[in-house]
Amino acid sequence: xxxxxxxxxxxxxxxxxxxxxxxxxxxxxxxxxxxxxxxxxxxxxxxxxxxxxxxxxxxxxxxxxxxxxxxxxxxxxxxxxxxxxxxxxxxxxxxxxxxxx
Amino acid sequence: xxxxxxxxxxxxxxxxxxxxxxxxxxxxxxxxxxxxxxxxxxxxxxxxxxxxxxxxxxxxxxxxxxxxxxxxxxxxxxxxxxxxxxxxxxxxxxxxxxxxxxxxxxxxxxxxxxxxxxxxxxxxxxxxxxxxxxxxxxxxxxxxxxxxxxxxxxxxxxxxxxxxxxxxxxxxxxxxxxxxxxxxxxxxxxxxxxxxxxxxxxxxxxxxxxxxxxxxxxxxxxxxxxxxxxxxxxxxxxxxxxxxxxxxxxxxxxxxxxxxxxxxxxxxxxxxxxxxxxxxxxxxxxx
Numbered sequence: 001x002x003x004x005x006x007x008x009x010x011x012x013x014x015x016x017x018x019x020x021x022x023x024x025x026x027x028x029x030x031x032x033x034x035x036x037x038x039x040x041x042x043x044x045x046x047x048x049x050x051x052x053x054x055x056x057x058x059x060x061x062x063x064x065x066x067x068x069x070x071x072x073x074x075x076x077x078x079x080x081x082x083x084x085x086x087x088x089x090x091x092x093x094x095x096x097x098x099x100x101x
Numbered sequence: 102x103x104x105x106x107x108x109x110x111x112x113x114x115x116x117x118x119x120x121x122x123x124x125x126x127x128x129x130x131x132x133x134x135x136x137x138x139x140x141x142x143x144x145x146x147x148x149x150x151x152x153x154x155x156x157x158x159x160x161x162x163x164x165x166x167x168x169x170x171x172x173x174x175x176x177x178x179x180x181x182x183x184x185x186x187x188x189x190x191x192x193x194x195x196x197x198x199x200x201x202x203x204x205x206x207x208x209x210x211x212x213x214x215x216x217x218x219x220x221x222x223x224x225x226x227x228x229x230x231x232x233x234x235x236x237x238x239x240x241x242x243x244x245x246x247x248x249x250x251x252x253x254x255x256x257x258x259x260x261x262x263x264x265x266x267x268x269x270x271x272x273x274x275x276x277x278x279x280x281x282x283x284x285x286x287x288x289x290x291x292x293x294x295x296x297x298x299x300x301x302x303x304x305x306x307x308x309x310x311x312x313x314x315x316x317x318x319x320x321x322x323x324x325x326x327x328x329x330x331x332x333x334x335x336x337x338x339x340x341x342x343x344x345x346x347x348x349x350x351x352x353x354x355x356x357x358x359x360x361x362x363x364x365x366x367x368x369x370x371x372x373x374x375x376x377x378x379x380x381x382x383x384x385x386x387x388x
Contacts, residue, residue: 050354099288
């Protein structure tokens, strides 16, 4: 049993898909999604400064040819934008909980 | 069986009674009632800080901390906003190129009227702030508008506030559904969480006045605009109400709105109305 565990792990690792670097196409897809979410947040007037700066970081990394970093930043920007959209939506009613009555 | 039926009937009666009592509250909560809102707002702060004199709330953090108050009182002998005040007075009395001046744009020649701003303009259907009125005055007389956040605008409003010092804030809400909607929109903006920090204006200025946020002591929301514009040591200069809102947004990591956006005008309307009766203390100085 003790011997078989490393063997199983080795097998699992060998079957796992190889980690590949992000391509420009990956970045462009991720950036488009992030930009769309960011536009929606801005339309709701709930844009976060961190979404804007992370999108800018993604563009900068892509301009430098670092698509791994650009892809990761675009994904992060999308997550931030989606969180701000959630905030805008939930606060439509949630603000009342804080009101002085 | 009979006992079960009695229990069920009893429970239904209790539920119905609870609903009957709860319903008017829901209706009341949704009705826009600025008078009730202002009373509740004041009472909240008066009860939270029973030792603070009511008129002292307009002094922001200094009303919350004795040591800071003493330092500020000494600083008031040579206040850091004095240069802006002098500049504002000169600018105010200097005619435009067409020979007219700011005095021609305002009631009472613009002197001692700060406590009436912002007001609801029934023609426009929107809130008009003092900063907005000043720039509209400039544009109507062929002059370029000033930046809403500092320098000239801060100097002009500093002088106008100074001529109103001690006068009680006196904001009117006309019997117009649009004015009530603007007040309500301002209230909503004030309590709505925004930015990555998930803060609302109320998170700092209702829940935590008197507490420290980093090195600063938070000001109470009650009367917070009565001291505007302010010289802030942090800014190394003067700032307007617009600048204060924009900075607050940035500090919570929210992208600020454009100066004099409807939301900012409305939140200024709300905060000024709930401070009715408290004296104008501007221009102010803050750490």
